[in-house]
Amino acid sequence: MEIFLLDKTIIVVIVFLITLLIAMYSTWAERKVAGFIQDRIGPNRAGIFGILQPLADGVKMFMKEEIIPTHADKALFVMAPGISMLTALLTSSVIPWGSYLEINGRQVMLQITDINIGMLYIFAVVSTGVYGIMIGGWASNNKYSLMGSLRASSQMISYELAMGLALISVIMMTGTLSLKAIVEYQAINGWNIIYQPLGFLIFFICALAECNRTPFDLPESEAELVGGYHTEYSSMKLGLFLFAEYVNMFISGAIMSALFFGGYNLPFHDKLATIFSHNTLALLGTASFMLKTFLFIFIFMWIRWTVPRFRYDQLMHLGWRILLPLAMFNVVATGTVILISILWK
Amino acid sequence: MEQLLFIILSVISVAAALCVIFVRNPIYSVLSLVVTFFSFAGHYILLKAQFLAIVQVIVYAGAIMVLFLFVIMLLNLNNTESQEKRSFISKAIAVVAGCLLLISLVGLLKGSVLIPTLANGVSSDDIGTVQTLGKVLFTDFVLPFEISSVLFLSAIIGAVMLGKKDLKDH
Numbered sequence: 286m287e288i289f290l291l292d293k294t295i296i297v298v299i300v301f302l303i304t305l306l307i308a309m310y311s312t313w314a315e316r317k318v319a320g321f322i323q324d325r326i327g328p329n330r331a332g333i334f335g336i337l338q339p340l341a342d343g344v345k346m347f348m349k350e351e352i353i354p355t356h357a358d359k360a361l362f363v364m365a366p367g368i369s370m371l372t373a374l375l376t377s378s379v380i381p382w383g384s385y386l387e388i389n390g391r392q393v394m395l396q397i398t399d400i401n402i403g404m405l406y407i408f409a410v411v412s413t414g415v416y417g418i419m420i421g422g423w424a425s426n427n428k429y430s431l432m433g434s435l436r437a438s439s440q441m442i443s444y445e446l447a448m449g450l451a452l453i454s455v456i457m458m459t460g461t462l463s464l465k466a467i468v469e470y471q472a473i474n475g476w477n478i479i480y481q482p483l484g485f486l487i488f489f490i491c492a493l494a495e496c497n498r499t500p501f502d503l504p505e506s507e508a509e510l511v512g513g514y515h516t517e518y519s520s521m522k523l524g525l526f527l528f529a530e531y532v533n534m535f536i537s538g539a540i541m542s543a544l545f546f547g548g549y550n551l552p553f554h555d556k557l558a559t560i561f562s563h564n565t566l567a568l569l570g571t572a573s574f575m576l577k578t579f580l581f582i583f584i585f586m587w588i589r590w591t592v593p594r595f596r597y598d599q600l601m602h603l604g605w606r607i608l609l610p611l612a613m614f615n616v617v618a619t620g621t622v623i624l625i626s627i628l629w630k
Numbered sequence: 631m632e633q634l635l636f637i638i639l640s641v642i643s644v645a646a647a648l649c650v651i652f653v654r655n656p657i658y659s660v661l662s663l664v665v666t667f668f669s670f671a672g673h674y675i676l677l678k679a680q681f682l683a684i685v686q687v688i689v690y691a692g693a694i695m696v697l698f699l700f701v702i703m704l705l706n707l708n709n710t711e712s713q714e715k716r717s718f719i720s721k722a723i724a725v726v727a728g729c730l731l732l733i734s735l736v737g738l739l740k741g742s743v744l745i746p747t748l749a750n751g752v753s754s755d756d757i758g759t760v761q762t763l764g765k766v767l768f769t770d771f772v773l774p775f776e777i778s779s780v781l782f783l784s785a786i787i788g789a790v791m792l793g794k795k796d797l798k799d800h
C-alpha cells in the first residue's frame with residue numbers, strides 16, 4: 286500500500302512537472318514558429334536560440350506590478366486564474382502516458398490513474414473549464430472583460446456538445462470508457478483515425494475552440510474587446526491565464542494522440558520486443574506518444590499564424606449548424622456499421 | 631479512511647449549502663451551489679456510484695450552473711435590494727413550504743429499504759459502473775428510460791420553439 290502510494294506520488298509529480306515544462310517551452314516554440322511563418326528570426330537573445338526566453342518571461346511576469354481594479358471583486362478576481370490553471374491541469378491524471386515499467390519486479394503504470402470512466406472524467410473537467418474564465422471576466426467589473434468571458438463561455442459550451450458526440454462514436458467502437466483500454470484496442474485493431482476520420486476532424490476543430498485558439502480566439506479579440514476576459518489582469522495572474530491556454534493545448538494534443546493516433550503504441554511492436562528490453566520499449570512508446578502530441582501542438586501553432594479569426598455569428602453557425610449535425614450523423618453511421626457487422630457474424 | 635472522507639465531504643456540503651442561502655451576493659450563492667454539487671459527487675463516489683458522480687459534475691456543475699451564472703451575470707442582479715423588499719408573508723410561506731418538503735422527504739425515506747436489491751449476477755462493488763447501469767436501464771427499466779427520453783426530446787423542441795423569435799414569418 287505504502288509503496289503504491291509512493292509510486293503514484295512520484296508519477297503525479299513527474300506528470301505535473303513535465304506538463305508545466307512543456308507548456309513553458311510551448312510559449313517559446315510558439316514565438317519561434319510565428320517567426321518562421323512570418324519570415325523573422327523570433328526570440329534569440331536569451332541563451333542559444335533563445336532557449337532561456339521562457340525563464341526570462343516568467344521572471345518578467347513575476348516582477349511586474351500587480352494591479353487589482355478598485356471595484357473588482359477581490360476574492361474572485363484572485364481565484365479565477367487559479368481555477369483556470371487547476372481545470373487545465375486536472376485532465377492529465379487520466380491520460381495514459383505509456384504502458385508500464387518493471388522496477389524490482391513491480392509493475393509501475395505510466396499513468397496516474399486508470400479509472401473506468403476516464404472519458405467521462407475528461408468531459409467533466411472540460412465542462413468545468415468555463416468557470417475560471419467566467420469568474421475572471423465578471424470579477425474584473427469591466428464591460429470588455431464581461432463581454433469576453435460571456436463569449437468565451439458560450440463558445441466553450443457550444444463546442445463541448447459536438448466534441449462529446451464526436452467522442453461517443455469512438456466509445457461505441459471501442460466499447461470502453463477507459464483511456465488505457467482505448468489505446469490497447471488500437472494496438473490490435475489499428476488507429477482509430479482510420480475508422481473515425483470525421484470524428485477526429487470534428488474533435489480537432491472543437492479542441493481548437495475549447496483552447497480558445499485561432500481561428501476561435503474571439504474571447505480575446507483585441508480589435509473589439511481590448512483583451513477579453515483578462516483585460517484587467519496583470520503580472521503573474523495574467524501569466525497564469527495565458528499559461529493555462531498552453532497547458533490546455535498540450536493536454537488536448539495528448540488526448541487526440543491517445544484516442545485517435547494509437548497513443549503509446551509502436552509500429553512493429555513484436556519485432557521491437559525481441560531487440561529491446563521491456564522498459565526501453567515502454568519508454569520508446571512514451572517518446573512516440575510525446576512526439577505525436579508535439580506534432581499536434583505544432584499544428585495548433587501553424588493554424589494560429591496562418592488563419593484569420595472567425596466572426597462571432599460564423600463561429601456559432603459552424604458550431605451548431607454544421608459540427609453538431611455532422612457529429613450526430615457520425616454517431617448514427619457508426620452505430621449502423623457496428624450493427625451490420627454484428628448481424629454479419 | 632472512508633469515514634474520514636465522509637465527514638470531510640459532509641462538512642463541505644452542509645457548509646456550502648448554508649452559504650447558498652445566507653450569502654448576499656447571488657454570484658457567490660451560485661458558486662457555493664457549485665461547491666455543494668462537487669461534494670455530492672464525492673458522496674456518490676463513496677457510495678460506489680461513479681457514473682452518477684461524474685454525470686452530476688457534467689450536468690449540474692458543468693452545464694446547469696454555468697447557465698445560472700450566465701443569467702445572473704447578464705441581469706447583473708443588485709445584491710442589496712432583493713433581500714430587504716421581501717415581505718413577511720413570503721418569508722413565512724417559504725418556511726412552511728420548506729418544512730412540508732422536509733416532512734414528506736422523511737416520510738418517504740422512513741419506509742424505504744436502505745440496501746437496494748441487486749439484479750442477478752451483480753455484486754455490490756460494481757453496482758454503479760457504467761456497464762451495470764446500462765444493462766439495467768436497457769432491460770429492467772427500459773420503458774421509464776425511453777419515456778423520459780421522449781420527455782427530454784419535447785423539452786428540446788420546446789426550447790427551440792421559444793428561441794425562434796419570428797415564428798409567424800415562416
